Every structure is written in C-alpha cells, then in structure tokens.
Amino acid sequence: MSDKQEAIRLTAWVHGTVQGVGFRWWTRSKALALGLVGSAGNLPDGRVEVVAEGRRDHCERLLAALRSGESPGRVDKVIERWSAPKGSIVGFVER
Template identity: 40%
Template sequence: MLRKRVYISGKVQGVAFRVYTRETAVKLGVTGWVRNLKDGRVEAVFEGEDEAVEQMLSWCREGSPHSRVEKIEVIDEPYRGEFPGFTIAATV
C-alpha cells in the first residue's frame, strides 16, 4: 500500500482538474483528497494499492482534457489508511 502527496503545476485550476482527479481516483479505488492552492497549484494525497496509486500519478502527469500540466512533485509518505473515500477539499 502506498501514500503519495502530489503538487501539480501548470494550467490546473479552472479546468475541472479536481473533478477529473476525483473521478479517476474513484474508478481506481484510490482514497484521499485533492484541492486547489492559492498559488495556482493543485495538491492531492493518494492512498491505495501500489498499482492504483501509480496509475493516479500517471494520470496527473497528463491531467484533465483542458489542463496543461507543467510539473508534478511527488512526495512519499507513510501509508495511514485514514480515508474512507476520495474527496475534493477546500482551497487553502
């Protein structure tokens, strides 16, 4: 089981990036959350089976249909199993 914190930069706000991220995570069985940051990036935490989390990271590198991902930063964190599902969190 993996847990990854991800920061995505580029044209990732105002293009339904969070909605597509949630839909993809639910399809893959990944739990966690996604939110916009005030600096224009998107932050997400993904937890789940190794392959599913890796597929989420691959999806994030491509992004939603109208987004343009320029950079993705991935941070390994200890798996906690703390999320019951996948949510869109409030902007911080």
Template identity: 40%
Template sequence: MVRSVRVRVGGRVQGVGYRAWARRTALSLGLEGWVRNRRDGSVEAVLQGAPDRVEAMIAACREGPADASVTGIEVLADEAAGAFTGFEIRETA
C-alpha cells in the same frame, strides 16, 4: 500493501475541472484521499491505495483533464496510510 503519496501539480490546472477529474479518476482506480486547489495556482492531492494503482494515478495526473496544461508534478511520500475513507474535494489552502 498500501502506498500513500502527496502530489503537487503545476501548470494551468485550476479552472479546468482538474479536481473533479482527479476525484473521478481516483475513485475509478479504487484510491482514497483528497484533492484541493492551492492559492499558488497548483493542485495538491493525497493518494492512497495499492502501489500499482497509485502509480497509475500519478501517470494520469501528468496529463490531467483535456483543458489542463500540466507543466510539472512533485511526488512525495506521505505518512497518512489508513487515514482516509473515500476520495474528497477539499477547500483551497
């Protein structure tokens, strides 16, 4: 079974290496998808993989890298199951 979610992380999450950290963490968990900065200062990601691995990534996103200060996270179901190969950093949207 594959779970796919879209997460938006708020707080001090830009300029602290959050995207690179998210990519490394997602790959270490065997997840696929992408991560990008948003113009509103948040970070958005689509995470896809085994449900327990996706949950582990969501938990990790609540903390983020050492220099981040996460103030909130929104998790929504995503319909992109099967649409990704690997995990990429995308351009700001």
C-alpha cells in the same frame, strides 16, 4: 503481498493551469476508478495538491494519469512524495 499491492500514500503537487478547469473533478474520477481514497485540493499559489492512498500500483497509475497530458487544463510538472499511509481517509473529495 507484493510491493505493488502494498498500501502507500502518494502526495502530488500539480503545477500549471489546473484551477477552475475541472482538474480536481477529473482527478477524483480517476482515483475512484482505481479504488483510491484521498483528496484533490486547490492551493493558494495556483497548484493542486493530490493526496491518494491505496495500492502502490494504483497510486502509480494515478500519478501517470496526472502526467499524461489528458487532464483538463495544462500540467507543467508534477512533484511527488511517497510515504506510509495514514489509513484514516474515507472516500475521495475535492477541496
């Protein structure tokens, strides 16, 4: 299996105007189209936390989508962290 196909966990914190604008729904639809599992949830400080597990290349495509400027609302910046997948997530949910 190539590095791009290995399983990985992406955690991304999205800053900007991303709550109450359909951002979590949009993120969920992108993630499901890529075959990823995880969640998109609002944080008390106005950010959205996105957790996605799956193939590295698919997680990279989701991260690129988050930064693309094509999402609802306004994304100012995205902070990312890569880690080993936990493997216990089923589906992709909005929190």
